[in-house]
Amino acid sequence: MAAPLLTIELDPGPFQPLAALEGWHSQLRTRLDGLPAAESSFVGRVRPHTSAGQPLAALELEHYPGMTETQLQHLAAAAASAPEVAAVLVRHRIGRVLPGDPIVLVAVAADRRGPAQRCCQELLEALKHEAPFWKREWLADGSGHWLGGNTPL
Amino acid sequence: MAAPLLTIELDPGPFQPLAALEGWHSQLRTRLDGLPAAESSFVGRVRPHTSAGQPLAALELEHYPGMTETQLQHLAAAAASAPEVAAVLVRHRIGRVLPGDPIVLVAVAADRRGPAQRCCQELLEALKHEAPFWKREWLADGSGHWLGGNTPL
């Protein structure tokens, strides 16, 4: 059983989820024996309002250079431990992200739909709680405040 | 609460999942107030071998014109009953589908990741078991046989 192909990138600027998936598919076509039968993916975008309901000007994403990348690799490898999982893609924004912009993309290619869906879901939860990222909400008046945790599932 | 936007299409020829998602996003940008915060999607592709492990020449998908479309609408509406679900996309092949080709795409846009993921997963299971589609596996020697059910989850 070949180890799953893990592709993980932090994006300091905007990324397009569909372009990211297209590039990943090209990579899989080269590295695997064609695209696997099941592909599950998730895209998270910045809401237009703060957790307190005010209009959001931007979301700032801080990370821990070095540890964040290593930790994402660990989390992806752990979530992809089912033998059916062939490949995992993670894209995650850092820096200033505007309302409506993609902030995270997780995609999993597997030989069966169950492992694809489970791995995608588990990895998303894992990175929300176990990868060192911190969000600050910025308002139009220039004030900002750090979030104390994540949105509920 | 607006009813979720249901977009359901049967495709008699090949479709590109990423192009389908791009068209759907354009539609959502026009019809909704921007793209929702959470989007979960699933793509199923034809395996290169039959359920018995032989090389597959093609998969044929028969449906029940009229009932299949109606039933997909019912199943999508039922799976999208959570108030956070804003839109659902289903694309499903009919006719002759080649190994590696996309056969089904389900995408769900919602205000939260939980409802997006659950709706996507439930709708996929529902259409596999409750929408009138039948698969026939064709071998290179011109013989074909109808499948008696679905692959396990």
Place this chain on the structure above:
Amino acid sequence: MGHTPELRVLLFAALRERAGWRERQLAATRGATPTTVWGQLGLEPADPAATIRVAINQRFARWDSPLAGGDELAFLPPISGG
């Protein structure tokens, strides 16, 4: 006596191929149900309810649902979508 509209019976996939036909028109007899029509048409297996589902006018129905003239009755082998 007026003309009674007939039942339209449809078969799909393996069921259609095994029977050798896709569609038949049938007089709607009083008290007809999918079970009686299945027997009347001599379809196999003799006890279909375990594997075959029925739809009346394109909605899933029960094997003992009453049928009326003009109805579209379909016998559906095991579904394999997605």
Place this chain on the structure above:
Amino acid sequence: MGHTPELRVLLFAALRERAGWRERQLAATRGATPTTVWGQLGLEPADPAATIRVAINQRFARWDSPLAGGDELAFLPPISGG
């Protein structure tokens, strides 16, 4: 006596802003742990373990993990990724 390499201490996000600094070098005293360093630096809150996590050399660690000179110690406020 040789030169003892120092501890490097990092703060992130709300923690960094509250403290007013991002990084400090500190002599690694014998028996040092994240708990002793936290107290030594006078960081708030006094009982951090309920909300703050620690990483040593970029891996999650315990508040009572032993520290050695040259280690990178980071205090991490509640994570909100994804």
